[in-house]
Amino acid sequence: MSHHTQREIRYNFEYERRIKACFIGAGGHAFRNVYPALRYAPVELLGVCDLDIGRAAKFAKLFGAERAYSDHREMFEKEKPDLVFLVTAYHPDGRVQATDLALEALAAGAHVWMEKPTAASLVEIEQLHAASAAAGRMVMTGLKKTFFPTIEKLKDLMGSPQFGPLTSINVRYPQSLPAFSDRADLVKMQSFLDHIYHPGAILHYLGGSIERVSYEREETTGATVTNMRFRSGAIGTLHFTAGQSGASIFERVEIIGQGANAIVENGTSLTYFRKADLPAYGRAASFLQPDENAALLFEPEHSLGQLYNNNLFYLGYVPEILHLTDAILEEKAITKGTLETAGEIMKLFEFYRRTDAGVTITL
Ligand SMILES: NC(=O)c1ccc[n+]([C@@H]2O[C@H](COP(=O)([O-])OP(=O)(O)OC[C@H]3O[C@@H](n4cnc5c(N)ncnc54)[C@H](O)[C@@H]3O)[C@@H](O)[C@H]2O)c1
Structure with a gap:
């Protein structure tokens, strides 16, 4: 499908x-x-x-x-x-x-x-x-x-014979997690609640439900790196990049299959690294792969007054x-x-609210 x-x-x-x-x-x-x-x-x-x-x-x-x-x-x-x-x-x-x-x-x-x-x-x-x-x-x-054309395309790649099943995933998104002592306070958690739905939705859409999680937190910015294992057996990381520049692109999603991987950068740029062998190690003079193994790049054109290059469409609205x-x-x-998906995202939210850094929890 x-x-x-x-x-x-x-x-x-x-x-x-x-x-x-x-x-x-x-x-x-x-x-x-x-x-x-x-x-x-x-x-x-x-x-x-x-x-x-x-x-x-x-x-x-x-x-x-x-x-x-x-x-x-x-x-x-x-x-x-x-x-x-x-x-x-x-x-x-x-x-x-x-x-x-x-x-x-x-x-x-x-x-x-x-x-x-x-x-x-x-x-x-x-x-x-x-x-x-x-x-x-x-x-x-x-x-x-989950309605970005690029994220839907990642979902299509997963499970195809050329890509294989999802084996691991990395999602990067700028967000700060308040200190543990502040997390009982919903007002202090408002920004985190407001935003966790975005990366949470991507993780659930591509990875399915999460079985086990733990995270580490950086004190000055509230940045976190979370490790997770999905019920499917795939693994993932969620990198909340608090501390990044206000001029930076926000997000990056990478999925890895079996011998292939794909990256969505900045929402609208998708690079699909198709299955290919590493050129002969220490001997290959060129990095170029045959056309049928070469990476595929998908990006919108920004010239025509089309729907697809309007954020109402490429941001899924x-x-x-x-x-x-x-x-x-x-x-x-x-x-x-x-509501099932919203429930899975809330489980992740409640995990961060209740769990201190370094503790592994089964959701
Ligand atoms: N998906 C996205 O890209 C995205 C981006 C920004 C905001 N949001 C979400 O959109 C929502 C709104 O954000 P916003 O920045 O526009 O907020 P806002 O505060 O500007 O607007 C909320 C409006 O709701 C009205 N309101 C609240 N309770 C009401 C009631 N009972 N009856 C009638 N009107 C009522 C308020 O008067 C206010 O005008 C939030 O949930 C936010 O998380 C989503």
């Missing part, structure tokens, strides 16, 4: 069937990356809600919604949406606002598309799970990294919405951004 999505995108107004939707949250991320993505989804935006009614009204006008609200309950009651988008933030105690809102949207009979983080604990994910099952409605978290709207329209289950 190919994970890499090669589809022709339809514009919002070209769909015959559009899902009646409401949106809670008129903040910065939603403005930049989520409302604009609805231009390419089968969604009819009925209501926009924000605690700040002025912002809700401006967003409604700009993004073509019928009405603006400051009270989501009133919006659910009047609009009766089949799908609710949640792009909100944190309660003062560090809990995730969207967790409670998702429970209310399910109770109102709607499917939910929500930004990460889904919740701040595994227990809350289990509550969402139960509510989703009881309502017969889906909850999807927008794990955008449109595809992560289409994954849920396709599932709703075709009455099938989502396979990405599921």
Whole structure:
């Protein structure tokens, strides 16, 4: 099965069937990356809600919604949406606002598309799970990294006869882990919770569930290197590169198979080192491999006004919405951004919260 999505995108107004939707949250991320993505989804935006009614009204006008609200309950009651988008933030105690809102949207009979983080604990994910099952409605978290075309391509390589199964993986991402004594405090953990969903999503998508973990931490920056073993038998490292330059590229993902490996750098550059023998040691005068063994490089062109060289697409923002709207329209289950996946990421989060450096834990 190919994970890499090669589809022709339809514009919002070209769909015959559009899902009646409401949106809670008129903040910065939603403005930049989520409302604009609805231009390419089968969604009819009925209501926009924000605690700040002025912002809700401006967003409604700009993004073509019928009405603006400051009270989501009133919006659910009047609009009766089949799908609710949640792009909100944190309660003062560090809990995730969207967790409670998702429970209310399910109770109102709607499917939910929500930004990460889904919740701040595994227990809350289990509550969402139960509510989703009881309502017969889906909850999807927008794990955008699992919709990057490059990361989907890595998934396609894994398991192919040329690449072999995943044997090891390295993910690098800048993030600081607070000192152990601060980790009981969810507010101090907010940035870590906000970000662990990104590398956590990649690790789970490519490696599956993690069996065993331990990490080392650097005191001045809070950088960490984590060792892990997946249930599949593959192994991995997660390098949280706190301390890196603000001018640096963020992330790098490398997967190794059996005689082949592939690297995604900076989200959009994929190099696939295909199976090849090392040239005769101490004797080969040229490093060039025959064309059929040579590395493959995938990068977008940045000349044409295409969709694929727009961050709404290469950062997965449109595809992560289409994954849920396709599932709703075709009455099938989502396979990405599921509550199971969110639960696996929360297990990793809770491991860091509860475990000091140097201790190996079975998850
Ligand atoms: N995937 C990504 O690339 C990415 C990037 C940035 C942020 N995010 C996520 O997006 C979310 C929002 O981030 P942001 O920076 O836009 O936050 P923000 O604080 O700018 O926006 C949140 C908005 O939600 C509104 N809100 C909160 N509770 C509400 C309620 N009950 N009813 C109505 N409105 C309510 C607030 O008034 C605010 O306008 C966070 O979960 C963040 O982790 C994801």
